[in-house]
Amino acid sequence: MSTATMTPEARTIPAGRGHAFVGTGTMIRFMLRRDRIRIPVWILGLTAYTTGALSSYEQNYPEASDRETIADMADLPAMVAMVGNNYAPDEPYTHGLMFGHVTFLIVGVIFALMGVLLFIRHTRAEEEAGRAELIRSSVLGRHAQTTAALIVVCGTALVAGLLVSMSVGASGVDGVTMGGAYLYGMGLGLIGVVFATVAAVTAQITEYARGASGMALAVLGAAYAVRSVGDVGENFLSWLSPLHWARETRPFSDDQRAWPLLLLVVLAAVLIVVAGRLSDKRDVGAGLRPPRLGSATASPLLSSPLGLAVRLQRSSVIAWAVGLAVFGAFYGALISAADEMFDQISALEDMWAFEGASFADRWIVSFIGMLGVLAAVPAILAVQRLRSEETAGRAEPVLATAVSQTRWAASHLTVALAGSAGVIVIGGFGFGIAAAIDGRDIGYLGDSVAAAAVFIPAIWVAVGLAVALYGLVPRALGLAWIIPVYGFLVVYLGDLFGVDQSAHNLSPFGHVPELPAEDLEIAPLLIMAVIAAVLILAGLAGFRRRDLHST
Amino acid sequence: MTTAIDVTGVVKTFGQTRALNGLNLHVEQGEIHGFLGPNGAGKSTTIRILLGLLKADSGEASLLGGDPWRDAVHLHRRLAYVPGDVDLWPNLTGGEAIDLLGRLRGGLDPDRRRRLIERFDLDPTKKGRTYSKGNRQKVAIVAALASNVELLIMDEPTAGLDPLMETVFQDFIAEAKAEGTTVLLSSHILAQVEKLCDTISIIRQGEVVQSGSLEEMRHLTRTTVQAEISEAAGALESMDGVHDFRQEDGRVTFAVDGSHLDGAVRQLSQLGVRSLVAHPPTLEELMLRHYGDELGNGESAHVDPHGATGPGAN
Numbered sequence: 001m002s003t004a005t006m007t008p009e010a011r012t013i014p015a016g017r018g019h020a021f022v023g024t025g026t027m028i029r030f031m032l033r034r035d036r037i038r039i040p041v042w043i044l045g046l047t048a049y050t051t052g053a054l055s056s057y058e059q060n061y062p063e064a065s066d067r068e069t070i071a072d073m074a075d076l077p078a079m080v081a082m083v084g085n086n087y088a089p090d091e092p093y094t095h096g097l098m099f100g101h102v103t104f105l106i107v108g109v110i111f112a113l114m115g116v117l118l119f120i121r122h123t124r125a126e127e128e129a130g131r132a133e134l135i136r137s138s139v140l141g142r143h144a145q146t147t148a149a150l151i152v153v154c155g156t157a158l159v160a161g162l163l164v165s166m167s168v169g170a171s172g173v174d175g176v177t178m179g180g181a182y183l184y185g186m187g188l189g190l191i192g193v194v195f196a197t198v199a200a201v202t203a204q205i206t207e208y209a210r211g212a213s214g215m216a217l218a219v220l221g222a223a224y225a226v227r228s229v230g231d232v233g234e235n236f237l238s239w240l241s242p243l244h245w246a247r248e249t250r251p252f253s254d255d256q257r258a259w260p261l262l263l264l265v266v267l268a269a270v271l272i273v274v275a276g277r278l279s280d281k282r283d284v285g286a287g288l289r290p291p292r293l294g295s296a297t298a299s300p301l302l303s304s305p306l307g308l309a310v311r312l313q314r315s316s317v318i319a320w321a322v323g324l325a326v327f328g329a330f331y332g333a334l335i336s337a338a339d340e341m342f343d344q345i346s347a348l349e350d351m352w353a354f355e356g357a358s359f360a361d362r363w364i365v366s367f368i369g370m371l372g373v374l375a376a377v378p379a380i381l382a383v384q385r386l387r388s389e390e391t392a393g394r395a396e397p398v399l400a401t402a403v404s405q406t407r408w409a410a411s412h413l414t415v416a417l418a419g420s421a422g423v424i425v426i427g428g429f430g431f432g433i434a435a436a437i438d439g440r441d442i443g444y445l446g447d448s449v450a451a452a453a454v455f456i457p458a459i460w461v462a463v464g465l466a467v468a469l470y471g472l473v474p475r476a477l478g479l480a481w482i483i484p485v486y487g488f489l490v491v492y493l494g495d496l497f498g499v500d501q502s503a504h505n506l507s508p509f510g511h512v513p514e515l516p517a518e519d520l521e522i523a524p525l526l527i528m529a530v531i532a533a534v535l536i537l538a539g540l541a542g543f544r545r546r547d548l549h550s551t
Numbered sequence: 552m553t554t555a556i557d558v559t560g561v562v563k564t565f566g567q568t569r570a571l572n573g574l575n576l577h578v579e580q581g582e583i584h585g586f587l588g589p590n591g592a593g594k595s596t597t598i599r600i601l602l603g604l605l606k607a608d609s610g611e612a613s614l615l616g617g618d619p620w621r622d623a624v625h626l627h628r629r630l631a632y633v634p635g636d637v638d639l640w641p642n643l644t645g646g647e648a649i650d651l652l653g654r655l656r657g658g659l660d661p662d663r664r665r666r667l668i669e670r671f672d673l674d675p676t677k678k679g680r681t682y683s684k685g686n687r688q689k690v691a692i693v694a695a696l697a698s699n700v701e702l703l704i705m706d707e708p709t710a711g712l713d714p715l716m717e718t719v720f721q722d723f724i725a726e727a728k729a730e731g732t733t734v735l736l737s738s739h740i741l742a743q744v745e746k747l748c749d750t751i752s753i754i755r756q757g758e759v760v761q762s763g764s765l766e767e768m769r770h771l772t773r774t775t776v777q778a779e780i781s782e783a784a785g786a787l788e789s790m791d792g793v794h795d796f797r798q799e800d801g802r803v804t805f806a807v808d809g810s811h812l813d814g815a816v817r818q819l820s821q822l823g824v825r826s827l828v829a830h831p832p833t834l835e836e837l838m839l840r841h842y843g844d845e846l847g848n849g850e851s852a853h854v855d856p857h858g859a860t861g862p863g864a865n
Contacts, residue, residue: 208641294643296675298650302643308651312640393638397691400602400632400704401655404624548604 161189428452
């Protein structure tokens with residue numbers, strides 16, 4: 001009976017399993033239409049960033065001796081933890097090898113992020129908004145949306161990988177081969193594919209887009225951290241991470257090989273099957289975990305806008321704090337292993353000026369810096385909650401009670417400010433406690449927490465920008481992500497990618513005193529706090545003056 | 552003060568769209584005022600201006616003697632609002648949402664809360680995401696009615712409720728009226744407004760086109776009667792209160808005022824009725840008949856053909 005309503009092409013699909021995929025083609029066209037700007041921006045951005053790094057290497061390190069210095073520096077444990085081992089230590093350090101060694105993992109993480117974010121955007125986020133229900137009630141198979149999203153997202157990742165391969169391969173830079181370029185680009189593309197399928201699995205487990213992308217990103221964080229531990233300790237742990245597999249093609253080395261890419265393909269296939277099985281077990285809109293009943297009355301905590309904001313955001317803030325503490329602990333626990341490794345290459349000490357700071361201090365600066373940039377993410381998410389409450393129409397009934405616009409916005413803002421401060425300090429604490437235990441020096445704990453705490457004003461500038469955008473140009477709220485993205489790509493990783501030092505000054509993260517390697521400077525912290533306050537006040541004033549948006 | 556809501560010449564535009572075009576609305580204290588208009592006429596925009604959620608471009612609006620934009624917080628202690636499309640927090644239970652909204656307004660009556668939950672047959676322990684549309688609506692209605700307020704503003708509050716629950720709703724509104732509460736009730740269903748309201752304003756394309764008591768609006772409550780009869784219609788056509796009389800091949804169609812329905816039916820019953828259909832005019836019919844509106848969207852100006860065929864097609 002349903003055959004009567006099917007399209008002619010659908011009718012040719014054999015009955016039974018085929019029905020589940022009806023309409024996949026239409027969904028693919030719909031998703032491409034929806035993301036006609038977003039997808040090209042991802043693809044071109046990734047290609048430009050990667051190719052740009054390669055050409056900056058050629059300009060900045062023309063001589064073999066320059067590159068050998070970088071190769072030695074890259075043997076530092078902090079660098080190994082960050083970018084991975086030099087997989088061809090006995091070969092001359094060509095531009096190509098340097099590029100493969102230093103940039104692959106980082107760009108791989110960005111490909112993985114793209115895979116997760118794009119996939120969740122087209123599946124769970126749609127289901128949560130109730131739009132999927134509308135679409136699925138038309139002639140559309142049960143698996144069509146997931147399948148279409150996988151095809152679109154994996155296609156995007158592979159096209160981006162291919163473009164990277166071609167532009168890198170065509171660069172003619174010394175040491176770059178076409179074969180190496182394809183291994184490099186396809187390895188990246190397949191990382192994107194694998195993490196899109198990870199998201200396909202997590203999307204079945206929880207009902208919320210935020211939860212599903214959070215879980216998938218936690219898997220990414222774990223994959224990155226596990227291989228850090230493996231690379232620094234030079235043990236099997238690296239092989240637990242798909243990020244490492246892709247890098248094991250060893251692009252631009254003499255013994256580059258393609259077989260590790262097969263591992264990624266197999267893993268992606270397994271995850272797709274798992275996602276399909278899980279999806280068969282659940283209803284549209286529901287997760288695998290059934291909803292529970294709750295309290296019939298509200299606790300006294302739930303009697304103010306702040307109480308509501310805390311209630312809505314607490315689990316997310318706690319998850320970020322725990323995540324950063326665990327992530328930090330990974331790197332804190334490496335502090336003595338890193339120290340030993342450093343001793344073995346003591347020649348570096350003369351060559352690499354540390355300006356009086358101990359090696360452990362540099363280690364702390366390096367990884368607390370990463371936590372600091374990451375902590376800006378929950379800060380911005382907390383401000384975005386204002387926007388989602390507003391557009392979903394949940395702000396309206398609250399603002400129709402005796403709660404002013406400013407007080408309502410200030411409630412979520414308080415969560416953003418206090419929550420992000422808590423997240424970075426707890427992250428620093430996780431790092432510090434692991435370092436203190438590993439290095440048998442309780443002083444590391446205080447150093448780490450202090451190094452983390454000085455990031456608070458910079459993170460608050462990100463909150464300020466988000467609030468200002470929310471109050472004045474709410475449609476552009478997404479622009480606030482520029483602060484953590486720029487902080488990560490330019491300030492944190494900029495040296496690796498040959499970004500000019502002056503570009504650091506544009507980011508609040510470029511002005512954070514590098515405790516404990518440097519002295520504490522109060523002035524930049526105060527200036528950033530003032531900037532944050534001005535932005536917040538501007539945003540609140542704008543919000544009070546503008547109309548509430550609703551559906 | 553005897554005026555609860557006083558709006559004069561309010562204009563509100565969203566980009567190119569002129570949502571309110573010099574709207575006037577007047578609601579006395581203690582009355583139940585029906586705010587009637589088709590979808591997209593500007594009902595929700597008016598309500599959001601009254602709640603201080605939107606700022607009017609020009610014109611005067613006053614609510615309980617205050618300025619809805621400037622005195623929002625102060626005024627909101629004295630009113631409760633039910634939105635037309637209720638979205639609850641997915642991980643808060645209905646009971647928690649009711650308490651939260653009540654407390655933010657300054658407290659609710661626990662006894663009335665219990666009674667409302669019971670009468671509306673609402674399970675307050677379910678999480679917001681598991682409620683159906685009707686149940687989400689009930690949560691908002693309970694939260695509003697459980698508070699002791701002077702003014703209730705309700706934007707199509709019963710959309711999604713079944714008829715049984717609509718009756719419960721009407722009982723509670725009657726109770727609120729007995730306590731002297733003013734109610735602004737927006738709706739696009741004429742029959743609902745008729746049952747509850749003392750006075751009515753009809754809004755169309757951002758303007759109130761008619762306003763007054765139900766009595767003054769009697770012509771709006773004419774019942775349309777269609778019957779097949781075996782005898783000549785005779786005196787029916789010229790009876791008091793009978794309008795728009797038409798007859799062909801033993802079928803008669805006419806509209807009759809509510810106060811003359813009894814007489815018309817008596818007369819009709821003498822004529823050998825073989826079939827009988829009677830229904831109140833729909834809002835769309837009213838708009839067509841009284842304001843020369845077109846069905847569907849705004850711009851096409853084919854008023855006459857629609858006006859002629861629209862009601863007859865029923």
